């Protein structure tokens with residue numbers, strides 16, 4: 547096993563490039579940068595903002611002290627032009643440092659019955675249903691409150707006596723991302739699911755995640771949104787359960803585009819991704835299109851709503 551020495555500095559945007567250049571001279575695998583995000587307006591999915599953390603990984607071989615000395619010297623010269631913070635060091639023991647970030651992922655229990663499990667881990671709780679997710683580029687790793695709220699409401703839907711009795715349980719998932727919501731619904735007892743997303747990467751990632759869970763043809767995944775489903779482009783056009791976890795202004799637009807019509811009369815619509823304070827706009831748009839609210843859940847700054855058609 548190779549042991550790596552992680553060196554990191556947190557600097558402002560102007561200095562990040564120069565620091566990355568210096569670190570790259572000593573790190574055979576290149577450097578990584580990480581920056582926080584700010585939400586500038588309602589539909590902003592996150593704009594990079596604030597200080598940047600630059601990280602590099604040095605091989606812990608017999609020359610590590612010398613490498614570290616040279617690195618600090620190079621940083622000292624850069625620091626004489628613009629003040630720099632001292633570098634931080636941490637040992638990372640892993641065959642592959644690129645996998646080191648995976649250490650941070652832990653299984654996440656959701657509701658009473660579900661457990662989101664990164665694909666590379668085994669299910670630690672035999673009493674829960676595992677939802678295996680490979681956190682790729684698509685949104686929906688299960689770590690976000692909006693996903694968790696949505697999953698809790700989905701689980702609650704399956705627990706209702708009238709739903710348990712139903713023969714046909716299907717779900718339409720608008721903005722499926724990683725596919726996590728549909729996969730959970732199928733694991734909870736749905737016979738079929740349709741997931742659509744405007745982002746082609748998500749369609750790909752959802753297919754992979756379906757396979758990780760042993761799910762096949764019962765989960766149809768395609769590129770599109772409410773309009774395409776309404777137009778009959780996919781095998782499912784209406785379902786007793788419709789879910790969508792996108793931002794409030796997008797949900798309002800989807801309601802205007804006919805989201806309600808995807809729901810069977812008497813069926814349920816679960817909407818999540820709503821920032822606290824923006825729920826009124828979604829509730830009003832939903833009520834104007836024949837939906838009646840029957841549940842509201844909140845986690846931190848996020849709200850999820852459930853409606854009946």
Ligand code: SAH
Pocket residue numbers: 684685686687688692693696720721722723724725726727742743744745748770771772791792796
């Ligand atoms: N369903 C997942 C992902 C939610 S993120 C979860 O609950 O975790 C929202 C997803 O909606 C993104 O993948 C994004 O590409 C998609 N999206 C955004 N606008 C959309 C629209 N108008 N129609 C369909 N999908 C949309």
